[in-house]
Amino acid sequence: MxxxxxxxxxxxxxxxxxxxxxxxxxxxxxxxxxxxxxxxxxxxxxxxxxxNPLAAALMSELRRSRGSTFRGVIAAIDLDEPDRPAFAARFHHELVVGAAARAEELGFKVENFVMGRDGGLSVPRLDSVLQSRGIHGVLLLPAWYEPDLSQLDWKRYAGIYTDYIIERPALHSVSSDHHRAMLAGLARLAARGYRRPGLVLHRHNDERLQHRWSGAFRAFQENQPGIEAIAPLMSTALTRDEFVRWFRRFQPDVVLCHNTEVMEWMEGCGAVVPDTHGFVSLNLVMKTRPCAGLDLQPHVLGARAAELLVAQLQRNERGVPEWPTTTMIPARWVDGPSLLTASRPLAPVAAPVPATPPARRRKSVAP
Amino acid sequence: MxxxxxxxxxxxxxxxxxxxxxxxxxxxxxxxxxxxxxxxxxxxxxxxxxxNPLAAALMSELRRSRGSTFRGVIAAIDLDEPDRPAFAARFHHELVVGAAARAEELGFKVENFVMGRDGGLSVPRLDSVLQSRGIHGVLLLPAWYEPDLSQLDWKRYAGIYTDYIIERPALHSVSSDHHRAMLAGLARLAARGYRRPGLVLHRHNDERLQHRWSGAFRAFQENQPGIEAIAPLMSTALTRDEFVRWFRRFQPDVVLCHNTEVMEWMEGCGAVVPDTHGFVSLNLVMKTRPCAGLDLQPHVLGARAAELLVAQLQRNERGVPEWPTTTMIPARWVDGPSLLTASRPLAPVAAPVPATPPARRRKSVAP
DNA sequence: TGGACATCTCTGACTGTCCGGGATACCCGC
DNA sequence: GCGGGTATCCCGGACAGTCAGAGATGTCCA
The missing domain is CATH 1.10.260 (434 Repressor (Amino-terminal Domain))
Known part of the structure; x- marks a missing residue:
């Protein structure tokens, strides 16, 4: 030897x-x-x-990318969807910022492209643009409806979808860990004394996430002692009336929902947030007033997506993977004025909502 | 520029x-x-x-261990847990084989280590072995109880856990996508005409997976039209009596469970698998007789874990990540003789199980 | 003035890859 | 027989960031 x-x-x-x-x-x-x-x-x-695999990888990358490309460009592709909710733009923006920052650390650059009918690129057009620019990394931003990009010539590209797996084509994806976020959030609420959590969702939103929100919610109800199970309100187009009926009927002591306007509806029923009832936002980029909730961390999502994409590019892997995987990003809990703090726990069961017409909405006191 | x-x-x-x-x-x-x-x-x-992180990683290795150069070794670490179920050994074996194959493609080698009391390594001993061998990549195999490896000097290592996230320490992890697998499996059963799916789980197993099995099951029950909801049997130590009581009471037309012995219990109640009742294994490495079910694809799991680990090593990233993520591997549906084929759909509602003592189990006909 | 010491910077060696080019042999037509 | 073209095989140079040890310079005190 x-x-x-x-x-x-x-x-x-x-x-x-x-x-x-x-x-x-x-x-x-x-x-x-x-x-x-x-x-x-x-x-x-x-x-x-x-x-030595490290040396091999280094030299391969060094020699291959000599002169031809600056370093590497990743295309961030957004779909132009007319009826996508407005808040999505903020989520997308943060996601791209996170991706761009991480990509830059790894020596890559992110450029934005928009696909769609009005002014956006068609699939064949995108294909030729990417080809002529020598771009092989594709970051697909979340779409509100399931997109079909199977016509893209995928054997040329490495792609990552920043949502749950889509089937056309079935690429690796990066997504928030809604299941875990829901469980962790409910556990926090239970620790603060909330006993009747209520969930309000748009049906389409839950379906897009393969019922991960509602599945975790039900699993918690079943398995956590001391929790009184309330049927979630699954709505196709949430209205004030629909919410108020549900709220009066089931009397939750804390509501989890995407739409922060719901707090005003609760207050319209006589609830006082946070004194008598709590509220938790399921996605804080949508909030219209300060509240507690889940930060789904789009910047971390983008960063991890960029990381995975760069790894594929460095391995020179293109095309649709044999087994598409989903990488789940943890959500961050954010405290806020829509919940009582841990030091002031609620009574075991919150005061019932009066069935009588609403008291006037509380205004902030003038100085 | x-x-x-x-x-x-x-x-x-x-x-x-x-x-x-x-x-x-x-x-x-x-x-x-x-x-x-x-x-x-x-x-x-x-x-x-x-x-260039790759060059940094390479040179750091090269200079630090001059002479006996780094040659890309990954440690697969198994915990010696006495009361871990026996089938786990097969799962672990396939996982390591998958990891080793993918690692080799990327120029790395996998070596096995066992931690634990009897003949296994202690944490400090492992630390010094890894250090003296110049190993920086650590692949942690699934543990039955949540392990505590926080005493390892993680700033020296890149680690991946092949299960849901553990907290001590909170590393990136790779896991089967139980939620998606359950939904896809139930959808197949519904398409074949099964209307009363029943789920049987060990409580500890479901808890380990943060109720992903049962959460997806409930979500399906709630959202799929035409399905009759049956309460899952969550057992601490499944016995024949307990199962038979549940089976007689709820009369599922198909049972999803880890334990294939359950088929014999069903047959003991007079059911004929697959003619009157179906069975689906939730993890085919545990099967003791041929049946349909889910292949959780431990080899794909291992392969993806190796890929992620190598990517970290190439980026020279060590230590506990700021935001630990979970990468989910899809399960593969496998047909088998415990279900009727799609061409012979069941009647909308399966025949009820007779409450009278069992008919004799059907034997295969001699030629 | 010489030596000990402290502070700061530089040289050399190290990994595997890929492109351009050099050396050699061979073939073909004139 | 010879010039020119072509095919085959091999080599040299350049490249990334690191670390130990060597070199250069300055400071202090006997």
Whole structure:
């Protein structure tokens, strides 16, 4: 056994060849004579040579990207969807900012593209633009309806979808961990004394997430002792009337919902947030007034997506993966004025909402 | 903008310094004069310099362990847990095989280590073994109870846990997508005409997975029209009696469970699998006789874990991540003789199980 | 003035890859 | 037989960031 591990150079000296020939021979490059290839590989085997994967990866990247590209560009692709909710723009923006920052750390740049009918690119147009720009990394931003990008010539691209897996095509994806976020949020509420959590969702939103919100909610209700189960309000187009009926009927002591306007509806029923009833936002980028809730961390989502994409590009992997995976990003709990603090726990069961008409909405006191 | 990305060498030329001084200054080494450090870092910022993480990782390895060079080894670490179920060994084996295969493609090798009391390594011992072997990649195999590895000196290692996130420490993890697998499986059953799916779980198992099995099951029950909801049987130690009581009471037409022995219990009640009742295994590595079910694809899980770990090593990222993420692997549906095929759909509601003692179990007909 | 010491910077060596080019052999037409 | 073209095989140079040790310069005190 030699003291030092064998290298291409030590093998080359032994065999009377140059390091390049040895390197090429070990990878079976056709430029090297077949007998030489065999001789080198046999010698490498005998010497117990193992290529240093880090050096191999570094040099490959270094040589390949010489001159041709600056360093690497990633395309962030947004779909122009007319009836997408307005708040999505903020989520997308933060996501792209996170992706761009992480990409830059890794030596890549992010550029934005918009697909769609009005002024956006068509699929064939996008294909040719990406090709002519020499872009191979594609970051697909969340779409409100399931998009179809199967017509893109995917064998040329590495792609990541920033939502749950889509099937057309089935790429790797990055998403918030809604299940875990819901469980963790409910556990916090339980620890603060809330006993009747109520969930209000748009049906389409829950379906998009494969019922992860409602599934986790029900699992918590079933498994957490001391919690009184309330049927979630699954709405197709949430109205004040619908909410008020549900709120009066089930009397939750804390409401979890995307729409922060709901707090005003609760107050319209006589509730005082946070004194008598709590509220938790399921996605704080949608909030219209200060409240507690879940920060789904779009910047972390974008950063992780960029990371995965860069890793694929560095491995020179293109096309649709054999087994598409979803990477889940934890949500961050944010405290706010819509919940009582831990030091002032509620009574075990919150005061019931009066069935009588609403008291006037509380205004902030003038100075 | 400059054509080529700046390097330590180009910065050094610009500043009239040597590459080493620049390199040291960028990392704030105390050997360099403080004013020089500031000058270099300012120039780097202006030039838009970013260290190549791959090169940094390579050189750090090379210089630190001069001679016996780093050759890319990943440690697969198993915990010696006496009361872990026996089937786990098969799951672990397939997982490690998948990880080893993918690691080899990427130029890395996987070696096995066992931690625990009897003959296994203690945490400090593992630490010193890994350190002396120059191993920086750690693949933690699933544990039955939540392990505590926070005593390992994580700033030296990149680690991936092959299960849902653990908190001690909170590393990135790779896991089966139980939620999605359950929904997809139930959808298949519904398409084949099953209307009363029943779920049987060990409580500990569902808790380990943060109620993802039962959460998805309930979500499906609530949202799929035409499905009759049956309460899952959550058991602490499943017995035949307990199962039979539940089976007689709720009369499911198909049972989803980890334990394939349940099929015999069903047959003991007079059911004929698959003619009158179906069965689906929730983890086919546990099956004791042929049946339909979910292949949780441990080899894909291992492969993806290896991929993520290698990516971290190539980026020279060590230590506990700021935001731990979970990567979910899809399960594969496998048909088998415990379900009727799609071409022979069941009647909308399966025949009820007779409350009278069982008919004799059907044997295969002799030729 | 010489030596000990402290502070700061530089040189050398290290990994595997890929492109351009050099060396050699061979073929073909004139 | 010879010039020119082509095919085959191999080599040299350049590249990334790091670290130990060596070199250069300055300071202090006997």
């Amino acid at each position: 030699s003291i030092a591990a064998p290298t291409v150079r030590s093998l080359a000296r032994e065999l009377g060849l140059s390091r390049t020939t040895v390197s090429d021979a070990l990878r079976g490059a056709p430029r090297v004579d077949l007998r030489t290839v065999q001789r080198v590989q046999e010698a490498a085997r005998l010497a117990g040579y193992h290529r | 400059s054509i080529a990305a700046p390097t330590v060498r180009s910065l050094a030329r610009e500043l009239g310094l040597s590459r080493t001084t620049v390199s040291d200054a960028l990392r704030g080494a105390p050997r360099v004069d403080l004013r020089t450090v500031q000058r270099v870092q300012e120039a780097a910022r202006l030039a838009g310099y970013h260290r």
